[in-house]
Amino acid sequence: MIAAGEPAPDFTLRDQDGEKVSLSDYLGRRVLLVFYPQDFSPVCSDQLSIYQEVKPEIEARGVELIGISVDHPWAHKAFQEKIGTDTRLLSDFEPKGEVARAYGAYIERVGHANRSLVLVDAEGAVEWVHESPTPLEIPGANLIFDALETVGSDA
Amino acid sequence: MRGEGETLIVYADLGCPHCAAGWLEICERRASVVFRHFPVTSKHPRAPALHAAAEAAGRQGRFFEMVDSLYADRGRVDDPHLWERAERFGLDLRRFEADRRADEVAARVRRDFESGIRAGVIGTPAMYSPS
Numbered sequence: 001m002i003a004a005g006e007p008a009p010d011f012t013l014r015d016q017d018g019e020k021v022s023l024s025d026y027l028g029r030r031v032l033l034v035f036y037p038q039d040f041s042p043v044c045s046d047q048l049s050i051y052q053e054v055k056p057e058i059e060a061r062g063v064e065l066i067g068i069s070v071d072h073p074w075a076h077k078a079f080q081e082k083i084g085t086d087t088r089l090l091s092d093f094e095p096k097g098e099v100a101r102a103y104g105a106y107i108e109r110v111g112h113a114n115r116s117l118v119l120v121d122a123e124g125a126v127e128w129v130h131e132s133p134t135p136l137e138i139p140g141a142n143l144i145f146d147a148l149e150t151v152g153s154d155a
Numbered sequence: 156m157r158g159e160g161e162t163l164i165v166y167a168d169l170g171c172p173h174c175a176a177g178w179l180e181i182c183e184r185r186a187s188v189v190f191r192h193f194p195v196t197s198k199h200p201r202a203p204a205l206h207a208a209a210e211a212a213g214r215q216g217r218f219f220e221m222v223d224s225l226y227a228d229r230g231r232v233d234d235p236h237l238w239e240r241a242e243r244f245g246l247d248l249r250r251f252e253a254d255r256r257a258d259e260v261a262a263r264v265r266r267d268f269e270s271g272i273r274a275g276v277i278g279t280p281a282m283y284s285p286s
Contacts, residue, residue, distance in 0.1 A: 045198070046278040052197040054272055084197035140275035 001104040001116065001131045004151075008033075008120040009102040013068070013090040016076035021066075021090055023120065030063045030127070030152070031120045032144065035105040035113040037135045039071040039079035039089075047115070047138045052085040054141045061148050063119070066090060070097050070112050105131070115139060119147060127152045157219045160185040166271040166281040167191070169206050170199025174280045175226040181280065182223070190222060192267035193279050201232055204255070206264045208237045211254035217244040 002008070012022040023031070034051065036044045048067060051058075058065055067089040071079070076089035092099045092113070100106035100113035107114050115132040117139055128147045130139050156162075163186035167174040181188060192210070194202035205225055212221035224240050225232060231239075241251045254260055274283065 049195050049198045050272075050277060053195060053268070084200065138277040140277050141272045142275045145272070 001129060002102075002118065002126055004126050004128055006126050008118065008124050008126050009099070010124070011099045011102065013092060013099060014073045015091070016073055016080050016089045018073050021088070024124065026064060026120070027124055028122050030122055032058065032063050032065050033103070033118040033120065034065065034067045034087075035100055035103065035116040035118070036067060036069050037110075037112040037115065038069055039075045040082065043115075043136060043138060044069070045079075045083050048085050048087060049083050050138075050141055051144075052083070052087060054144075055087060058144060058148075063148065064088075068092050068099060068113065070100070107135070110135070117144065117147075119151065121152055156187050156189050158182075158185070158187050160187055162187045162189060162285055164189045164191060164283045164285065166193040166267075166274070166276045166279060166283075168193050168195050168199055168202050168279040169209060169222065169225050170194065170202035170232075171279050172229065173278075175229055177280045178223075178226040181282070190218070191271060192264040193271045193276060193281070194264065194268065195279065203261070203264065204234075204237075205232055207255040207260050208240075208251075210260045210263055211251050211257075212241065212244060212246060214254050214260075215244075215246045215250065217246060220244050 010023045012020055015021050038044055055065055065087050067087050070092050072093050073091045097106045105113045105116040115135050117130040119128040121127045128151045130143055132139055192206045194206045196203055209218055209221045212218055241248050
């Protein structure tokens with residue numbers, strides 16, 4: 001898994017609306033990348049629903065929330081509608097899992113990302129990382145707030 | 156708080172089917188149950204209204220009656236159904252209506268939710284024993 005202090009690998013992926021999004025588009029802002037296994041799985045649904053509830057508080061701290069999984073943009077669109085989230089979801093679809101691999105968040109034997117959080121600072125460097133022990137374990141939103149209080153600036 | 160025995164803090168969502176299924180089992184435990192509001196609005200859009208109704212009923216001493224009833228009959232949770240319940244529990248309907256729309260009630264529900272986030276709640280129902 002990538003570590004704090006390393007440069008965050010840039011990428012360009014399509015979001016749920018088919019729009020191309022690069023990490024470098026966010027230079028000047030802090031971004032929290034949420035790698036998760038799969039759209040529609042019960043655990044992923046719970047995780048993204050809980051994060052949606054606290055998204056305004058995360059954004060109020062100057063941090064943009066972005067989800068990434070190996071699902072296709074059309075699946076992301078349907079998943080967004082199903083769980084009522086407006087969090088931008090990026091499609092690490094083809095080559096499958098390439099971005100998750102670049103961050104060390106990909107699990108080869110199951111073919112999807114582990115549940116991992118990567119906070120990227122305004123200059124594009126990794127500020128903080130959390131990797132779940134298993135994909136079945138959701139990182140509570142408390143971890144995000146704890147990280148935002150202890151690392152970097154809440155600009 | 157309801158019941159006797161060891162304190163059991165329950166974070167629950169009144170719009171959540173898993174919570175409804177788990178509520179009966181929770182109520183059968185020998186425990187003092189502390190209910191904390193944890194509405195996940197994105198998944199259950201009606202949840203905030205139901206939590207506000209429970210809190211408003213609580214202001215007239217009928218909190219757990221409202222919670223039990225909402226979990227027992229999940230198909231009847233629109234406003235007229237809430238009014239029926241309020242009447243059945245002998246609540247002052249005008250006060251119930253004012254309370255469930257009050258900012259302080261929404262703030263109370265949000266405080267509970269945020270305490271759950273701080274406690275690391277990642278799904279409902281979530282239960283903690285402080286001891």
